[in-house]
Amino acid sequence: GQNIDQPTEMTATEGAIVQINCTYQTSGFNGLFWYQQHAGEAPTFLSYNVLDGLEEKGRFSSFLSRSKGYSYLLLKELQMKDSASYLCAVRAVTGGGNKLTFGTGTQLKVEL
Amino acid sequence: DTEVTQTPKHLVMGMTNKKSLKCEQHMGHRAMYWYKQKAKKPPELMFVYSYEKLSINESVPSRFSPECPNSSLLNLHLHALQPEDSALYLCASSFEDSSGNTIYFGEGSWLTVV
Numbered sequence: 452g453q454n455i456d457q458p459t460e461m462t463a464t465e466g467a468i469v470q471i472n473c474t475y476q477t478s479g480f481n482g483l484f485w486y487q488q489h490a491g492e493a494p495t496f497l498s499y500n501v502l503d504g505l506e507e508k509g510r511f512s513s514f515l516s517r518s519k520g521y522s523y524l525l526l527k528e529l530q531m532k533d534s535a536s537y538l539c540a541v542r543a544v545t546g547g548g549n550k551l552t553f554g555t556g557t558q559l560k561v562e563l
Numbered sequence: 564d565t566e567v568t569q570t571p572k573h574l575v576m577g578m579t580n581k582k583s584l585k586c587e588q589h590m591g592h593r594a595m596y597w598y599k600q601k602a603k604k605p606p607e608l609m610f611v612y613s614y615e616k617l618s619i620n621e622s623v624p625s626r627f628s629p630e631c632p633n634s635s636l637l638n639l640h641l642h643a644l645q646p647e648d649s650a651l652y653l654c655a656s657s658f659e660d661s662s663g664n665t666i667y668f669g670e671g672s673w674l675t676v677v
Binding site: 481494548554555 | 573604619651653671
């Protein structure tokens with residue numbers, strides 16, 4: 452099975468930088484996704500890492516260390532609209548195919 | 564274009580009804596997924612289709628019946644559901660069900676079973 456951990460809640464200030472961590476334990480690792488989900492809406496793709504290192508996309512960056520089972524999502528220049536749940540999801544190879552499993556999500560609140 | 568379209572957006576059904584949720588994508592993706600999400604919980608995988616064949620069924624009760632009529636369409640047939648099945652049902656797709664392929668989600672269908 453898979454075990455994915457991320458903090459339940461975080462609070463940050465508008466304009467600041469926040470780092471959301473995710474640790475995982477899985478066999479057959481085949482990539483890690485970060486999604487943003489606003490209340491009442493579907494998850495929106497933010498980033499994907501399958502190799503170690505940093506992926507940068509505008510204000511969002513994601514880092515992966517496969518040997519440590521660790522990833523983080525870095526959000527810069529925070530805006531009020533960034534208040535949302537951030538979901539770490541791990542894809543792993545199973546008997547039938549690839550399975551994407553989500554962590555419980557980190558609820559980020561951006562304050563003035 | 565990374566659009567996955569789901570219909571209906573909202574559905575209310577009785578426990579004896581038969582209804583279907585529909586999902587469509589025109590990105591040439593060959594892997595399609597159904598997820599279920601309860602309030603304040605992460606999405607949970609239900610089914611995976613790869614090249615129109617069911618590859619993963621996460622021990623979902625038979626009152627949920629998936630169907631992939633062609634590479635662009637994915638249906639979820641609902642029959643004799645229970646109130647606890649009320650949730651957001653998310654369809655997703657990716658080019659293939661393998662490493663390196665981003666998975667995109669639709670807007671979801673909100674299902675209420677009364």
